[in-house]
Amino acid sequence: MKPFTTQRLVRNLCCFLFPLLSLFFLPAWICTVLSGKLLDQDPETIREMSKGMTRWTDGTLTLDDLSTGNALFDGEWFFGTFQMAAMGYGQSCILGVLEPETALERMEECFVLLRSAPVREFDVRIWKSDPLEDLEIDTNHHVAYLGYYNLAMSLAREIQRRHPEARGISQETVQLNDAISRALARRFQLEHPDLLQTYPGQYYPVDNVAAIASVGLYAKATDTVEFDGILAAWEQSCWDLWVDKSSGLLYQSAIKGRDPLDVGRVSGTALSAYFLAYSHPELSAELSASCFSLSDAPLGFGMLREYPRGSRRNGDIDSGPILFGYGVTATGVSISNARIHGEKNLLRKLLRTAVLAGAPARSQNEWHWITGGSIGDAILFAMMTAPPLDLIHPEEGR
Amino acid sequence: MTVESRKTYWTLIDRTLFVLMLVAYIYLGHRLAQSNDATRLLGRPRIDFYLSLAYLLIHFSLIIPLPVFVVYRLTVFCCRRIPDTDPASS
Numbered sequence: 001m002k003p004f005t006t007q008r009l010v011r012n013l014c015c016f017l018f019p020l021l022s023l024f025f026l027p028a029w030i031c032t033v034l035s036g037k038l039l040d041q042d043p044e045t046i047r048e049m050s051k052g053m054t055r056w057t058d059g060t061l062t063l064d065d066l067s068t069g070n071a072l073f074d075g076e077w078f079f080g081t082f083q084m085a086a087m088g089y090g091q092s093c094i095l096g097v098l099e100p101e102t103a104l105e106r107m108e109e110c111f112v113l114l115r116s117a118p119v120r121e122f123d124v125r126i127w128k129s130d131p132l133e134d135l136e137i138d139t140n141h142h143v144a145y146l147g148y149y150n151l152a153m154s155l156a157r158e159i160q161r162r163h164p165e166a167r168g169i170s171q172e173t174v175q176l177n178d179a180i181s182r183a184l185a186r187r188f189q190l191e192h193p194d195l196l197q198t199y200p201g202q203y204y205p206v207d208n209v210a211a212i213a214s215v216g217l218y219a220k221a222t223d224t225v226e227f228d229g230i231l232a233a234w235e236q237s238c239w240d241l242w243v244d245k246s247s248g249l250l251y252q253s254a255i256k257g258r259d260p261l262d263v264g265r266v267s268g269t270a271l272s273a274y275f276l277a278y279s280h281p282e283l284s285a286e287l288s289a290s291c292f293s294l295s296d297a298p299l300g301f302g303m304l305r306e307y308p309r310g311s312r313r314n315g316d317i318d319s320g321p322i323l324f325g326y327g328v329t330a331t332g333v334s335i336s337n338a339r340i341h342g343e344k345n346l347l348r349k350l351l352r353t354a355v356l357a358g359a360p361a362r363s364q365n366e367w368h369w370i371t372g373g374s375i376g377d378a379i380l381f382a383m384m385t386a387p388p389l390d391l392i393h394p395e396e397g398r
Numbered sequence: 399m400t401v402e403s404r405k406t407y408w409t410l411i412d413r414t415l416f417v418l419m420l421v422a423y424i425y426l427g428h429r430l431a432q433s434n435d436a437t438r439l440l441g442r443p444r445i446d447f448y449l450s451l452a453y454l455l456i457h458f459s460l461i462i463p464l465p466v467f468v469v470y471r472l473t474v475f476c477c478r479r480i481p482d483t484d485p486a487s488s
Contacts, residue, residue: 011477015470022469027462359457370453 028300031352075122086110086152088381104168147211193237194257216279248290266330302349336386
């Protein structure tokens with residue numbers, strides 16, 4: 001056995017400390033390099049993501065390709081894939097990456113799929129009535145299906161307003177967007193200040209946010225002023241009733257449209273803040289700030305907690321897996337809010353996490369996130385292409 | 399074979415294996431990233447489960463354990479070259 005020497009002690013310490021220290025900066029540095037183009041919203045990278053999405057939105061994806069183990073969740077993910085894809089195409093146009101005509105054509109492909117019978121089947125089955133045939137029946141709210149679908153259509157109308165020369169969306173989509181926006185605004189007015197139902201007897205603030213944001217964006221895109229009253233009233237009731245005062249987060253669910261059933265959670269709040277950026281930017285900024293206050297960066301990787309600090313609860317289909325308190329949905333969706341509200345430092349850290357956990361793969365000029373499948377591809381496409389607030393509301397000169 | 403030559407022999411094997419592992423990692427990662435199948439994984443989990451698992455293992459390995467292992471090996475390599483000047487051992 002060799003005798004103990006100072007040199008040996010230093011060598012052994014180095015062999016232990018250097019690798020340990022490298023753990024704190026090397027993986028983060030590698031992911032920073034890999035996510036560099038995402039940080040700058042590199043046009044070529046967005047084109048690759050867009051091309052990757054066309055693989056899912058070309059009509060070949062079927063319900064059988066999704067396997068959550070629950071028919072309702074499969075249906076929601078199937079629907080969500082096309083809705084988020086449409087948002088991503090629209091936002092790519094706002095960023096100036098996709099030509100307006102190309103973006104609108106691809107959005108229209110999504111709209112056709114979204115109103116197809118297999119996609120809306122999940123909502124029909126649980127409501128026992130058709131959301132598109134029930135537009136005059138105000139007791140059947142269908143707020144999730146109508147809200148999310150309408151938000152993407154309102155975004156297409158906004159693009160059409162900015163580029164009147166571009167063609168792409170059909171007359172059927174325009175008429176449906178008009179009809180759904182009016183039906184939703186009327187239902188909000190009738191039920192105010194209560195929430196609309198996602199499914200019979202089930203109330204989720206985030207689904208209501210998607211619906212109100214779709215009405216707000218529609219009003220802006222079509223210069224409609226008659227919804228100003230309900231849009232303002234809804235914002236006030238959201239502050240008063242649906243935001244948890246202690247955490248600043250939006251409640252996840254409610255009973256009978258008024259009493260919170262769950263605590264404030266980041267997954268729902270972050271998604272709501274993203275939608276509200278199109279209709280209620282101030283509320284969006286406040287909700288985003290509440291989410292950002294729950295962000296941490298272990299080893300340089302940005303992550304957001306699903307629940308307020310000190311609260312330990314389990315995950316569900318909305319939050320995705322929760323690891324050491326950090327939620328997958330909360331972290332992924334916050335990428336859009338960090339971009340929209342100019343939190344570049346947080347955005348850089350969140351993108352590192354996206355690259356580490358999403359495992360991006362590029363082939364044949366297509367970009368896919370290996371761990372996400374179709375719904376992961378679509379959500380991250382929408383999150384990565386979220387434009388800064390001054391591009392969403394250029395007329396306000398932010 | 400002397401003790402010294404045996405040491406050199408094993409060091410050579412050790413480093414060759416390490417370099418081979420590195421090359422294999424990069425090659426496999428590159429091939430899988432280029433593979434068309436690897437991009438359709440969760441949509442078709444029943445078909446490509448093992449391919450996705452392999453891709454993810456390589457992806458994570460290249461980002462976290464492998465760089466740290468490289469630093470460890472480099473540190474060991476450099477430390478061995480520091481001359482032992484401690485009076486107690488000379």
